[in-house]
Amino acid sequence: MTNSDINRLKDKAFQFFGIFCTFIGLVVLAIFLFDIILEGAARIDWDFLTSLPSRRASRAGILTAWVGTLWILVLTTIIAFPLGVAAGVYLEEYSTKNRLNNFLEINIANLAGVPSIIYGLLGLEIFVRQMRLGGSLLAGALTLSLLILPIIIVTTREAIKAVPRSIRDGSFALGASKWQTVWNQVLPASFGGILTGIILALSRAVGEAAPLIVIGALAYVPFTPSTPLDEFTVLPIQIFNWTSRPQEAFLTNAAAAIIILLIITFMLNGLAVYLRNKQQKKIKW
Amino acid sequence: MWLSAVITILITVGIIWVLLSESISFFQVVPLSDFLTEKEWTPLFADKKFGIMPLVAGTLLTTAVAIAVALPIGLTIAVYLNEYAHNRMKQYVKPLLEILATIPTVVYGFFALTVVTPFLQTIIPSLAGFNALSAGIVMGVMIIPMISSLSEDAISSVPRSLREAAYGMGSTRLQTSFGVMVPAASSGIVVSVILAISRAVGETMIVAIAAGQQPRLTLNPLVPIETITTYIVQVSLGDVPQGSLEYKTIFAAGITLFVFTFALNNLSFWIKKKYQEKYD
Numbered sequence: 213m214t215n216s217d218i219n220r221l222k223d224k225a226f227q228f229f230g231i232f233c234t235f236i237g238l239v240v241l242a243i244f245l246f247d248i249i250l251e252g253a254a255r256i257d258w259d260f261l262t263s264l265p266s267r268r269a270s271r272a273g274i275l276t277a278w279v280g281t282l283w284i285l286v287l288t289t290i291i292a293f294p295l296g297v298a299a300g301v302y303l304e305e306y307s308t309k310n311r312l313n314n315f316l317e318i319n320i321a322n323l324a325g326v327p328s329i330i331y332g333l334l335g336l337e338i339f340v341r342q343m344r345l346g347g348s349l350l351a352g353a354l355t356l357s358l359l360i361l362p363i364i365i366v367t368t369r370e371a372i373k374a375v376p377r378s379i380r381d382g383s384f385a386l387g388a389s390k391w392q393t394v395w396n397q398v399l400p401a402s403f404g405g406i407l408t409g410i411i412l413a414l415s416r417a418v419g420e421a422a423p424l425i426v427i428g429a430l431a432y433v434p435f436t437p438s439t440p441l442d443e444f445t446v447l448p449i450q451i452f453n454w455t456s457r458p459q460e461a462f463l464t465n466a467a468a469a470i471i472i473l474l475i476i477t478f479m480l481n482g483l484a485v486y487l488r489n490k491q492q493k494k495i496k497w
Numbered sequence: 498m499w500l501s502a503v504i505t506i507l508i509t510v511g512i513i514w515v516l517l518s519e520s521i522s523f524f525q526v527v528p529l530s531d532f533l534t535e536k537e538w539t540p541l542f543a544d545k546k547f548g549i550m551p552l553v554a555g556t557l558l559t560t561a562v563a564i565a566v567a568l569p570i571g572l573t574i575a576v577y578l579n580e581y582a583h584n585r586m587k588q589y590v591k592p593l594l595e596i597l598a599t600i601p602t603v604v605y606g607f608f609a610l611t612v613v614t615p616f617l618q619t620i621i622p623s624l625a626g627f628n629a630l631s632a633g634i635v636m637g638v639m640i641i642p643m644i645s646s647l648s649e650d651a652i653s654s655v656p657r658s659l660r661e662a663a664y665g666m667g668s669t670r671l672q673t674s675f676g677v678m679v680p681a682a683s684s685g686i687v688v689s690v691i692l693a694i695s696r697a698v699g700e701t702m703i704v705a706i707a708a709g710q711q712p713r714l715t716l717n718p719l720v721p722i723e724t725i726t727t728y729i730v731q732v733s734l735g736d737v738p739q740g741s742l743e744y745k746t747i748f749a750a751g752i753t754l755f756v757f758t759f760a761l762n763n764l765s766f767w768i769k770k771k772y773q774e775k776y777d
Contacts (some may be wrong), residue, residue, distance in 0.1 A: 216667075223669040229576025237641050238593055244608050251611075295501045302498035318766065320505050325692070325762035326755070327699020329726050330512060332733075333633050333751045337515040341739065358508050365505070365545035406756045419601025422726065426733045426747075446701070449602040455607050455706055464610060481599050485592070 248474075252467025260468060265432055265450070269461030274469050277450035279436045280349070280429075281418060281476070284446055287353030288360070288417050289435025291446045293410060296361050300368025300406075305394055324362040331359045340427050347428030350440040355423050360413035367409025371402035404491030415480035419473070421448035447473045516755055519748035526742055532749065534771065538712040538723075540746045541732075547746070550751055551712035555722035556754075559704055560697040562718055563640060567693060570637075570685065571644030576674045578645070579652045582683045585666065591646065599643045606706030609635040614707065616679025623719060627709030629719040636703050642694045652678050652684020684772035695761035699754060701726035725754045 213221075263273025288290040307313040335355030345351040375398050397404075424446060431444045432453075447469055454466035523533070527547045535548025574594070577589050613631040616623045624631075655678055664671040679686065710722025710731050723731075729747045737743045 215524070219669045219672065222670040226671045226674075227577070227581050230581055233573040234577055234590055234594075235580075236570065237574075237597055237638060238590075240638055241597060244612070247536035247608075247612055294582060295504060298498045299505060302502045306498065309624065316502055316505065319509055320696055322762055323508060324504060324758070325695055325758060326512065327726065327730055327758055329699065329701045330516075330751055330755055330758075333748060334508070334512050334515050336513060336747075337731075342541075361505065361508070365502075393538065398679070415599060419603070421601070421603045422705075422730060425730055428733065439639070448601055451603050451607065452702065455603075455610060457611065463607075466607055473601060474604065477594075477601060480707075481596075487769060 236286065239483045245474075248467050248470050251464055252469075252471050255464050255468035256471060260465075261472075263436060265445075269459060269465055272454075272462075272465055274447065274450055274472065276433045276436050277445050278472065279290060280433070280444040281442065281446045281473075282348050283437055283440070284353055284356065284424075285414060285418060287440060288356045289410070289414060292354055292357035292360055292364055292413070296364025296410070296413075297368050297406060299361070300365045301394060301399070303365070304369045304372040305390070305398065307440065320362050320365055324366065327386070327425060328359055328420055329422040331355055332423030334358065335423060335427045345441070347430065347443050349437055349440045349444045351427050352429055352444065352446075353440070354426055356420060358419045359420065359423060360417050363413040363416065364410055366414070368402075368406050371405025371409065372398060374405060375401045404487055408488045408491070411480050411487070412483040415477050415484070417479065418476055419448055421446070421452050424449060426450070447476075457479050501635050501666055510531055510729075511607075512755070515562060516748055516752040518740075519745050520752045523742065523745035523749045524714040531623045536714050538728075541735075541737075541741050545742075547749075549725075549750065550730055552723060552725045553753065554714050554716070555708070555712065556698055556702075556724040556726070556757075558629045558716060558718060558722060559633040559636060559700075559708055559724055562630060563636035563697045564668075564690065564694060565581025565608070566634050567640045567644050568690060569691075571593060571641045571693075572648055572679075574641070575648035575652055575686075576679065578649055580670045580674045580678070582622075592643045594645060597639060599763055601704040602639065602700060603706070605635050606632075606703045609703055609707035621719065625709070625720050627707060627720050627721040628719050629708050632704045632706075632708035633718065635707070636697055639703070640696055644689050647689030648682070648686045651682040651689065654685070655681045684768055690763050691765040691768070693760050695758045695765075698761070699726065701730060705709050705730045725750045 217410070220284065249431050261278070262271050262275050264275055265277075266272040307316070332355060335351060335358070339345045339351040340347060343351075345354075366407060379401060382395055383397045388396065430443055430445050433443055437444045451466050451469045451473065454462040455468065457463075470482050476493055532549050534550075535546055536550055537546040537548050539546045553587045564720075568721055578590065582590070609631045610627075612634055614624065614626060614628065617631055659677055659681055660673060663677040668676065705727045708724060708727065710723050710727060711721045712723040713720065713726070714751045728750050731735065732743065732747045
């Protein structure tokens with residue numbers, strides 16, 4: 213065999229290795245989903261969704277968990293949406309290149325890399341202890357809002373950046389002020405992108421357990437929360453709790469709850485992808 | 498609007514202030530030298546020892562396993578998608594891989610404990626029920642898309658002329674990839690690995706579920722260990738009175754974790770900035 217034959221052989225070998233590596237992740241994903249569905253699907257029925265947690269695995273349900281997750285989603289959106297979009301608009305449209313704004317940008321990139329459990333420690337000290345909110349929904353939502361704020365800011369900026377200069381120039385030429393241009397032209401044009409970013413950020417928040425455990429969200433809540441100041445649990449914490457028990461029956465419950473959590477996560481992500489594609493088709497600058 | 502941007506600075510200041518103020522009062526009781534050199538971590542026992550090393554060792558062990566899994570696979574995927582795969586395939590495979598990154602980590606923890614550990618036990622009978630190995634492997638699977646997509650971006654931003662020159666010299670795709678493209682994109686690839694390490698160091702739920710809760714100064718991935726993040730979760734789940742020394746330990750552990758990830762993230766910014774525009 214000549215040298216070039218050997219090289220060609222190596223090339224082919226790597227090609228197969230490449231295909232193998234590309235699919236191994238997907239195969240693991242498939243095995244995983246299959247295993248969860250096999251273990252948990254039979255456990256899901258109306259009672260499972262509408263029952264309170266219980267010491268007995270066969271009677272335990274996820275009512276408090278999914279209601280808590282829903283509460284957290286709504287509250288987090290209300291808090292993080294205006295803050296994140298406003299910060300994104302400021303950084304992209306209003307800020308000038310100076311030291312402070314440069315620092316702001318580095319800082320936001322840094323915050324995006326802080327582990328979620330550290331946000332939990334922040335929330336524990338500031339919201340739970342100093343503001344005396346306790347392990348309440350509001351404390352949880354505030355903590356998660358801080359966690360997803362960098363994500364929202366970054367995606368808002370990218371959406372705004374994609375709006376071409378000519379739109380702004382046209383608006384200014386008609387005598388619109390800076391604010392009128394932003395409000396009437398830039399924001400509507402970039403709204404699809406902003407929305408996509410927010411939904412992706414929320415899908416991240418839905419799956420978070422660590423920061424909420426740190427601020428003191430409970431594994432066992434005997435009633436569904438009715439105000440933002442009530443104690444709560446969420447699906448990931450319920451799953452964590454059931455997974456850490458030795459009895460097999462609770463693992464089945466965990467698998468069933470995982471199916472529900474994955475449905476919520478995938479629906480949010482699917483919605484974001486759908487909005488992004490729609491936006492890309494609709495607008496041709 | 499300026500205010501909402503400044504809030505992000507307040508968050509950073511808040512994090513540093515909270516971690517510092519609680520850990521300073523911790524270090525007034527426990528000397529920093531003990532914290533760094535003591536080889537045992539038993540703050541919840543009667544005989545209290547406050548050496549962070551076992552927790553750091555556990556964290557680094559799971560991270561090392563995760564990177565050992567994710568780096569070869571992620572980099573191979575990046576090279577394969579860039580040099581070998583058709584564009585159509587790339588279009589379908591990339592979003593599918595991204596799904597791996599959207600799955601909540603508590604779900605990965607369940608997978609590690611109930612599927613991967615029992616499977617590995619059939620190969621390695623001495624493997625404990627909780628161990629760093631399966632938690633690390635599953636964490637590695639989770640960060641594959643992070644390494645593959647960031648490295649792919651880096652490789653595809655290498656100028657076409659370099660690739661064409663390599664092919665012009667008669668190189669195979671493999672030689673072009675690893676002889677020209679990967680070295681040319683090395684700064685971007687290094688950045689992706691650093692960010693992946695930072696992610697793995699801060700990962701909580703997978704290790705809390707599957708790696709155990711026994712602080713142990715070891716490099717053996719087959720036995721239960723405890724990571725910094727797991728310790729924080731463990732204390733949060735128990736009823737440690739607020740303001741006690743045990744309570745303050747989670748902030749001392751937290752600041753250790755923060756220093757690690759902060760250093761890694763800034764290292765990646767620095768590399769990016771320093772080497773980015775080499776080809777423009």
